[in-house]
Amino acid sequence: MGYGVKLTVWGKYACFTRPEFGAERVSYDVITPSAARGIIEAIYYKPAIRWVIDSIQVNNEIRTTNILRNELGSKINKSKVARIVDKKPDENQKVFSDIVLFQDIKKDRQLRNSLILRDVSYTIEAHFEKTKKWGEEDTVEKHYNIAKRRIENGQCYCQPYFGTREFPANFEWAEESPESFYKNVPKLDLSWMLYDIDYAGGRKKIGKDKEKQETYFSIFFRAIMKNGIIDTRINK
């Protein structure tokens, strides 16, 4: 167990996509613990620690808006990239003669609608736990102090984001939580939400006979907001 950090994040737009509405995106009403973990990991992450979210406070009112975007339908094949990387040049220096790596929007256009959140602000409480790679030189105070310094200074490895990378997040250290819009609402049931992906459980098999896929499964939890605060401590 480590000491807890508390930070406030805010931004103009956010999209925490529901897993059932992947194609035409619909956002959850509040930030998922998985996205909150993503924000903190963009600020400070080491293989020795694993962040766990304790609670989320919703500061602003939940408001939504609608946008339409042109996107692509296909993904670039992994094997194609591998072939280009491995391919050795010919005698005549003609490389990549038969593989062309690009995506054409004219043939691949998908118009996708997104239902996203507007003007979001959350106060996140989290702590970190030791992983298998915790070594002799790691101490709880060291990691805590580094994390605190980085949050206060605004340092990050990459810009933290709300769910998808096109919606950036601002962050600052919070000594006291600001007032929540929902502080007078005793109970608001937000139904089942994604807690996180079960990386610890390992890859499991899905799919019918010919397509034996392996994937990580997701964990869902019941989110109930009491006076603006969601308790995300779940017992596995």
Next chain:
Amino acid sequence: MIIEKMVKYYDMQAKYNPESIPLNGYSVAEFAGVIQISEKGEFLGIVSLLQETTVEVKETKKKKSKKKKGMALLDETPVVKTKIITKPTQITVPLKAKRGSNIQANFAWDNAQYIFNVQYNKDTKQFEKAISKKGETGIWFEAFKKLQKAVLGDSDNPSIQAYLNFINTFDSDQHFDSLIKDYENILKWDKNFVFQISSEPDKFFHENDEVQKRWMNYFLTNKDDVLMQCSITGEVLPVEGTHAKIMKFWNAQPSGATLVSSNQESFCSYGRLQNYNSAISREASFKYTTVLNKLLADNNNNIVIDNLTTVFWAMSPDKKYEEIASKICKPNQNIKNDEFEELDDIDEPDKNKKDEEPKDFSYTKQNNYISGLLQKYKNGEKISSVVDVPKDCEFCILGMSPNAGRIAIKYFYIDTFYNFVQRIFNHYSNMSIIKERSYNKDTISLWEIAYETISPSSKEDKPHPLLMGAVSKAIFTGNMYPELLYSKILERIKTDTKIRVNYKRAAILKAFLLKKAEVTNNQKLKEEITYMLNENSDNIGYLLGRVFAVLEKLQIEAIPNLEKTIKHKYFASACTTPSLVFNTLISSAQHHIPKARNKEYLEGILQSVLSKIPNYPKHLNLEEQGLFSLGYYHQKASLYTSNKNKKMEENKNVGTN
């Protein structure tokens, strides 16, 4: 939240109204005929299941035609005719198979291609044998045969034996010619067929108890089940790979659209395929697809405006919430027929026939239910005493629009029924404005708002795709209307030279400005905007609009039979840059005044209004332009109504806005 509410609605209906919703393993489909089989398994014939209903139809034009010219309607009284409409019947049958481009048969029912090998070619308008792309015939019937045998197995039951005999011995090539000749009417519909054994004439084959048992056994056992935590119910249950399709969704693929789908590579993640990305269990997916199909089929539960379909339901077993909601949201509906035709309105009458009023008003009857409620709301009575339902019932509203084979969600709100009704009446009360002609309707429906933003003379123009979503959202949440609506209406006013400001456009402008004043706490603006002419207003835009209306009336009275008045030529420039135009208008009015009929009355109004205007501003901003149009409309309506009618209107709207 969205799918969870639908699943809860299903549970509630299954518990309290079990006949109204198909249970697990069954779905509803449309049928054109019943195939009769003898006890030995011989094909006897097809009996039609098409229902005929007589419907009253008025001879009016359809709602989307914008080519209204001339006033032929005014000369004739409308004739009410009866028309006979045939429809296929809807029956609850074993669950529909998920058919895309693959071959998948249904159990105990299917269409002509699978049973008879017959296809109807729409180009040549002839029946022909069904041939696949590879040139094979009869593959569909083979698949059908296989499925029936797999489900039924061996049995002593005489009906099942008769059915299996039929399947084993039926040769579609033999019967091809006789089928086409005798049953052409039924086969043309391209719908499905059920079976009936002649020894049991009172029920269909799939309603036999033994058959139902075997179907449920087959349906519930499955290999290759993947167990995951369901994102709707939270329990670990088998997950569905592809979900059932949503039928009858306006403007989507005719074969059905899907709400939850990952049919492109870029929608999948973590190496999952298809709907394993969604992790919805089989039970939950059955429930929500059944509910959504049911809500889209029932007219009481949905509104379709252009591309936006709004579906609403109340979390209660009682039907009255939905009936009241549909009556409120579709105010100009003709409730008598099942067709739900919207009542049409009429353009401005021709100049020559201005004094003649339409002879018969029966086809412009208002929805008295709404008008009565609206009056009470304006008088300050509480809605709960008027709409007789308890306040606490939860009410869900879901707005969707199609995108080829998928459905996109535009908004979703959950609120109490009471709040929902309050907000809708607030909207109607904001929109109410004095009528210009006696055939203007009391309440304006949503699609009429949408179609006012496009040109009346264009045939292909459509409202902006995001507009109706934003307007519906504004109504249901009580926020400001979208700015796009306001600017589009002003654009229309400035470009349509013949119809500048009519009843609907004035109503929309009024609603927008009132709501804006309410949300931004602008008390001064709120007092400016009234139901009738506001004689105490000081706003420069409003006053200039009034002046313009009086000047137009002077010109019409002085020069009879004028083709184009100052309304056609000068309105747009008077609206945006008054200082350039008003001086010339007033000076030319001096020539009209001596010849006018009502010169003292009109001159009096002109004097009183002009005295409040210090000078003509160089430019009016958008808000003032809207008030200009409102002032013009109010003054015009006041000039064309007699004193007796004016007093009636005043008494009707005492102390309201």
